[in-house]
Amino acid sequence: MFYPIHFRKPSTLLLVPGLLKNCYKRLKNATDRHFHDILERMRVRGFTLVEVLVSITLLAIALLGVMGSIAYGTRHSTSGEQLSEATHLARSILSYVQEATLLDTVELAQPWPTNGSGLNDDDTTFRQLDDPPLGGLRFENTQLERFRRRIRSKRVTDDSGNYRYKLARVQVSVFWSSKQGERNVSMTGLVSISRD
Numbered sequence: 001m002f003y004p005i006h007f008r009k010p011s012t013l014l015l016v017p018g019l020l021k022n023c024y025k026r027l028k029n030a031t032d033r034h035f036h037d038i039l040e041r042m043r044v045r046g047f048t049l050v051e052v053l054v055s056i057t058l059l060a061i062a063l064l065g066v067m068g069s070i071a072y073g074t075r076h077s078t079s080g081e082q083l084s085e086a087t088h089l090a091r092s093i094l095s096y097v098q099e100a101t102l103l104d105t106v107e108l109a110q111p112w113p114t115n116g117s118g119l120n121d122d123d124t125t126f127r128q129l130d131d132p133p134l135g136g137l138r139f140e141n142t143q144l145e146r147f148r149r150r151i152r153s154k155r156v157t158d159d160s161g162n163y164r165y166k167l168a169r170v171q172v173s174v175f176w177s178s179k180q181g182e183r184n185v186s187m188t189g190l191v192s193i194s195r196d
Contacts, residue, residue, distance in 0.1 A: 086174040090187040094172045098158045102133050103168050103193045121150045166194045
């Protein structure tokens with residue numbers, strides 16, 4: 001084995017001839033053996049065709065589950081958007097009935113609005129959103145195509161001596177069709193029918 005020889009001057013280093021060449025050969029042989037061992041282990045520990053097919057099948061099944069959950073989430077996201085839009089429409093219609101004083105009467109003894117008035121529909125009536133008396137509200141064309149409405153109103157009490165006789169309970173229902181079938185949302189509020 002060859003070792004470098006140090007002289008008294010620390011800056012000078014004398015190498016025994018052939019040491020560099022020998023070190024290079026040893027390093028190359030060790031590296032080649034190590035690389036050869038790695039390749040040999042990879043050949044021995046490789047995957048068989050059956051193992052690869054089984055892993056691909058399991059991966060495909062997992063991906064199908066993920067894709068199914070994405071489709072489910074998308075479908076219910078659309079349903080939530082429709083419910084939110086219908087709730088907004090019902091709230092807008094109820095506010096319009098309250099603010100536009102559609103149920104105000106000069107005489108409290110006047111007969112209650114009928115089915116044809118658009119303010120007291122029966123259970124089988126589905127009206128367009130912009131049917132009278134809601135002419136003052138603006139709706140988008142997509143809303144007019146997709147949604148229908150029903151307004152039910154009734155006095156809170158029939159006793160003309162009671163202070164609640166001047167109040168009406170108004171229920172606004174908005175209907176639409178979806179993949180889950182016929183859906184609806186209803187909102188109820190109180191409206192003063194006589195402004196003194």
